[in-house]
Amino acid sequence: MVYPREELYPREVFDPRDVVDPREELDPRGMVDPPKVVDPCNAVDPRGAFDPRSVVDQPKVVDWYNAVDPREGVGSRDVVDPREVFDPRDVVDPREELDPHGKMKVVIGRLQVVFSRAMLFTLGLVFAHSLVDAAVLSILITHLTAEWNEYSLWKAAIVVNVQEGTLAVAHIVFILLSDVWTGPYKMLLCSAAISALGLSLFQVENVVSFYGPLVLVTLSQAGIVVTLRPFFDDQVMSAAGQSTAETQHWTSIVWWKCITLLAAASAAFGLSRINPFGTRSLVSAIIMGSALFWFLLGTKFYSFDEATGSPLRDAAHVMYIAAVTKRNVEYPRTPNQLFQNSSGHVKIPPHVSWLRCLDKAAVVMPQDQEKPGHICTVEQVLGAKSLLKMLPIWMTFLTFSTVSATGSTFFLEEAASIDEDFNFLTFIFWQRLSSFVVTFACGWALEELGRKMKVEQRMILVRMGMGMGCCVACCVAAWINARHWRLVDSMTVSRLVPQYVLLGVMEGLSIEGLDNFFITQVPELTVRYGPAFEECVLGIGKFLTAICIYILTLLWRWFGEDVYSSRLDKYYLMLVVLSSLNLIIYCLVACWYGDWRFPIPAEDDDIETANHNPVDEAVQEILLQHEKDSLPLLEQKAGQDTQTLRSRSFTRPSSPMVAHRRFYSMRS
Incomplete structure (x- = not known):
């Protein structure tokens, strides 16, 4: 049978390439x-x-x-983009305004302030602490001289100065306990509970029994003040999230200062009407207990760290190694003789002659491979030297502390002698108010001026110098009033207002300036100890003031049973002379500091060599094997003879005016 296809296309003639594709026949253009x-x-x-x-x-x-819009015939540039009408990125996230943790941000011009539920529960304790300080402890001398006749003026002044000195020096003890043992949260709970207990025990009528509650309140207030501000700053950081450090800093300052001023106003215009002193203390105890209960309600919202150890152990270890273990070691001559010397310098900064001996702690010795705990890193020595370098400027605040002590002793007794019914707490309010205004106004002005002139650190020193000048002016105003009092029969309380205003101004300038200056001089991990060290220095000044009052009373009888039998004019004149000399000394010390700050710039050392000692390098390699991580801690386990030395990397904030997570001050 012959197929039709074979008839049309014989095999000899058929070529598959000549077959027409049926799909091409449908294309009107033909073969394409x-x-x-x-x-x-x-x-x-x-x-x-x-x-x-x-x-x-x-x-x-x-x-x-x-594309062209077919409906209107216009270009797509004129058509409204639906993605521009509703962009999910432009929608305000309700969690940014008020998330489950209550975080909220308020923008006022350039100032950004955050708020959260954790901050709300913490501010209650801030208010109670500031209220106790303003309503009870700040006017303690009036209670001693008015209600108990056993205390004369000079005895009451000594008791108050010793109490304030103990409160200030205890800052160091409690902050170390908080870091090493309890943590901030537990320390706050214990301190607040003890404070409420001590305030409730002020009802005793015996003079001797009064000291027990006074010790409890003093120590508990120290425990609160050193942990409450860092704890509050932790809540600010948690609420701020990814905000800048400046936002966190101003949030902490605004809330803390406002609540402190509110507490002072409540004490001046509220608790001042509650008498006697025991009843006022009982009301303060109730407020402290209520604040503690309110604080406990917000436990689930808090963000805080447990006790992790204190970085001050590095400084103590460096001083011990340099003074005891390696006191006879020669100074290094090559960079390789220093342990972990990444800078390549022979002399470890800061280059201070009386701190040069601490460099011995980082010198590598052959026997260190057997005892790695007997050597320190260059960064540890640098941190210890930077901390000790603050001693000269701290010493200038001893006289400042003596002048500050008159605000809670002789100034109040002068007001009580003029008018026994006068509300003394109004003076405390004016002092806090002036300090509040100066902290913001003058601090902001000097900060902006320093940024424009690129001399930020010098402006910090200028700020402290202005505070020292106000210290002299405060002593002069007090001397004029005391001199005027001896020449006239009567005097009004209003004449004492300038003294308290100048007292608040000098504290707002000098104390806050010292906080800022400390930040620029020490490692970041040590910044949070600045207020504790400063309070410790002021506490030492209070102890020296108590000794000075006792000596002046014993030798020259400058202080008697009351203000009328005392020569306060001579005492104030002595403070004028001392504060003036202290101002001159401060200017010299400020010039000595200059523009040095902790972020060490790269510089060439005077004594430097490229020679490498293979023995030193071998010892350093052995020591590096003993390092486990980057945190400094000396641990010795039971039954083991070796120690592990861990080194820390010290860093600094990007700007000296931007605070660390612990920010500036712990004081109210």
């Missing part, structure tokens, strides 16, 4: 190259009215930005 058919850019419009090259490019059709 397949690639050109697939490419839409070269396709022919089937309507035949357009040139193939004029057909809209397929990608341009997809890109609606250049």
Whole structure:
């Protein structure tokens, strides 16, 4: 049988390449190259009215930005982009305004202040602590001299100075206990509970029994003040999230200062009407207990760290190694003789002659491979030297502390002698108010001026110098009033207002300035100890003031039973002379500091060599094997003879005016 296809196309003639594709017959253009058919850019419009090259490019059709709106005949540039009408990124996230943890941000001009539920529960304890300080402890001398006749003026002044000195010096003890043992949260709970107990025991009528509650309140207030501000700063950081350090700093300052001022106003215009002193203390105890209960309600919202150890152990270890273990070691002559000397310098900064001996702690010795705990890193020595370098400027605040002590002793007794019914707490309010205004106004002005002139650190020193000048002015005003009192029969209480205003101004300038200056001089991990060290120095000044009052009473009888029998004018004149000399000394010390700050710039050392000692390098390699991580801690386990030395990397904030997570001050 012969098939039709074989009849039409014999095998001898048939060529598969000559077969017509039926799909090509459907194309009106005839035979078209397949690639050109697939490419839409070269396709022919089937309507035949357009040139193939004029057909809209397929990608341009997809890109609606250049498409023509068929409804209006206008370009897509005039069409409203639906993504611009509703962009999810432009929608305000309700969690940013008020998330489950209560975080909220308020923007006032350039100032950004955050708020959270954790901060709300913590501010209650801030208010109670500031209220106790203003309503009870700040006017303690009036209670001693008015209600108990056993105390004369000079005895009461000594008791108050010893109490304030103990409160200040205890800062160091409690902050170390908080870091090493309890943690901030437990320390706050214990301190607040003990404070409420001590305040409730002030009802005793025996003079001797009064000291027990006074010791409890004093120590508990020290425990609160050193942990409450860092704890509050932790809540600020948690609420601020990714905000800048400046936002965190101003949030902490604004809330803390405002609540402190509110507590002073409540004490001046509220608790001042509650008498006697025991009843006022009982009301303060109730407020402290209520604040503690309110604080406990917010436990689930808090963010805090447990006790992890104190970085001050590095400084103590460096001083011990340099003074005891390696006191006979020679100073290094090559950079390789210093352990972990990444800078390549022979002398470890800061270059202070009386701190040069601490460099011995980082000198590598052959026997250190057997006892790695007997050597310190260069960074540890640098941190210890930076901390000890603060001693000169701290010493200038001893006289400052003596002048500050008159605000809670002789100034109040002068007001009580003029008018026994006068509300003494109003003076405390004016003092806090002036300090509040100066902290913001003058601090902001000097900060902006320092940024424009690029002399930020010098402006910090100028700020402290202005505070020292106000210290002299305060003594002069007090001397004039005391001198005037001896020449006239009567005097009004209003004449004492300038003394308290100047007292608040000098504290707002000098104390806050010292906090800022400390930040620029020490490692970041040591910044949070600045207020504790400063309070410790002021506490030593209070102890010296008590000794001075006793000596002046014993030798020259400057202080008697009351203000009328005392020569306060001579005492104030002595303070004028001392504060003036102290101002001169401060200027010299400030010039000595200059522009030095902790972020050490790269510099060439005077004694430097490229010679390498293979013995020193071998010892350092052995010591490096004993390092486990980057945190400094000396641990010795029971039954083991070896110690592990861990080194820390010290860093600094990007700007000296931007605070660390512990910010500036712990004081109210």
